[in-house]
Amino acid sequence: MQADWQSIVQRATELRHRLHRRPEIAWSEFETAKTIRGLLDELDIPWRACAETGTVACLAAGATGRHIALRADIDALPIREASGVPWQSENDGFMHACGHDGHTATLFAALWWLRAHENKLPGPVTLLFQPAEEGGHGARRMVEEGALDGVEAIFGWHNWPAIPAGKAVCPDGAVMAANGTFKVTLRGRGGHASQPELCRDPVLAAAAVAQALQQIVSRRLAAQSAAVVSVTSIDARSAETVIPDTASLAGSIRLQSSDMREQVENLIREIAVASASAYGVSAEVDVVPRYGATCNHSDEAGQMRSALAAVLGDDWQCDKTPVPIMASEDFSYYLNAVPGAFALIGAGDGDSTDHPCHNPHYDFRDALIPDVARVFLQLAGAPMPPVNP
Template sequence: MSDLWQKTIERARSLRLHLHTHPELAWHETRTAARIRELLTELNIPWQACAGTGTLARLNQHSSNKGPHIALRGDIDALPINEQTGKAWSSCTPGHMHACGHDGHTATLYAAASWLKQHEEQLPGPVTLIFQPAEEGGHGALKMIQDGALKGIDEIYGWHNWPAIAFGEIVCPDGLVMCGNSTFRLTVNGRGGHASQPELCRDPVLAASAITMALQQIMSRRLAPQQAAVVSVTSINAPSGDTIIPQQAIIGGSIRVPDKATGTYINGLITSISQQTALAYGVECEVEIFPRYNATINHAAQAQRVRHLWEEEYDISAINKNLLMPVMASEDFSYYLQEIPGAFALVGADDGPDNQAPCHSPHYDFNDRLIPLVARLFARLAGAPVPQRRA
């Protein structure tokens, strides 16, 4: 393994730990963006701001080589979670945490940037590196596209660390990878009053409980068992006193669907079930559904290329065939794949107890051993040579 490669990975890990210590939420990644741009400038890689805190870095833009223009993406935002890892590099900002590994994704893209710059003259075509803000519900990919991030690009590739599968295994299917998602809010309006006189009230808490139970029947009785979808009630909020039946209860929840048609069907069921159940309890229910991301759907040729390169690097046994697909989580990488060909991969992070906490857990930490694995994949996707791996 070359000294240059080792130094590249060491610098990337140092960046990862720095970002983990200083997390910033979607659309507030000002310090993160500044650090990324500072490092790109040190590498003599031209960059431009995109969608505010996003950054586009350009390599081999004026070469006579006519290979496809490849884009590689890393997301940069953190989550509103209080970290509980106890690591020396834990978040220094209460309530903010890199609990999904975007610090590692950014560091990996930086490692690829550094390596590709060292081999820029050998690249077969242009490369754009997309450091994207606001993946966590902020539609950052959409804003980047609207600000011209995909202009002139032929193919795009991205990835996500995945603690649910063994370290170094990859999942990159042709077609559906991750589901689309929406959230919903049901406002149940009743008639409040004294808890000793329920007959004079119309109890929104009781109705909200019944609506919650009824919504669970969507999956078991209104969809085929083979269909991939999820409806989860995640909160019921009806603040009141111990002797007071409140006026209102608010139900919140999440929807995961593999396609728009299933989403439209489930949205209709949520509306009708909630309102009809409310009617039976003498209350009213206002239904609001908030679409977020569409399903992440790989293009077959690009997904096959990712799998082929990974198999060449790490053997066919590193292609995971056991993870049930699609994954019910969502990704705004879907916006890119709706515009141009590309592929999105999940790469296993589980190499023992320290790396088994799921994403979005306060106990989660990115597995730094993934940085060289995926940096090699990115380099090869861009057409750069990589050093020989140690046996």
């Protein structure tokens, strides 16, 4: 492939729009995988399927230097798009609301340049196109199926509209939080709304539990510990004159460290059961751990910071963004397996178009493609393309 950087960036942008039109959610990315594999075939790059709809490719397999991996996630979300962009989703009810289309296109921009300069790479470069990041533990299956075999370090990123364009964060240690979900089922005794004394009201108990759980962070954890316990839904549907037998509430947990998980989960159980008991109601608590904290290794984080500085300039660091942010990422599975680093790279323009990820009006910022691809090229030790082609 001819190494024309401007053409590569244009082709990657067109690929991003193509992927955006055809979003597929976790474990259903069959058309997306077909597109990725077809593009690899065009370049005669060997690849193998991994985690069903995932794809692993490798360049410069015989090079003797450090073997690194670069990762892109490929799945979309079950959200009806309202962005109004010309490349809006054609799969009704699904959209690339987190920018994984842009992550994939960016990795291809790097791949196309790396392929043209493969004989100059100091070490092998594995490219991971991973399914099911959105709650599906896709990275775990990629690791289990050997995606990191031979890899000595891995690097990844996520676009972040809350960070201004041209800025980024890439700390040592935790960059994104651990997470989990919980559900509390309250069982009382229903009856006529005119006779609450004969009932054991699970609706009132649910309200009390929801309030009490908010005290975990403010009163049961040290002020230095970053955590979020959010009650996100209460379900106690019944007629206006009927107290129901049961009610349930559900929510999300975010933790700066995976080590905090047991403590917070135990507090949720303790507080829910005790609060319900005060209203004569029983509580069943189900807590489901999801992803661990995404924790950078210091050497690799330093390498990624150097690459970010080389591309974005010396003032690239966003000091106003506290870390870890309390969103979560299954990139944590890779960082538990091999050294590596993960960066959040700014996508904000500072205007009304800065919709957050997972918003129906969101769209990936295409201007990130050349910048982040150049960060990947720095990490791979490749010759660098011109800044202004």
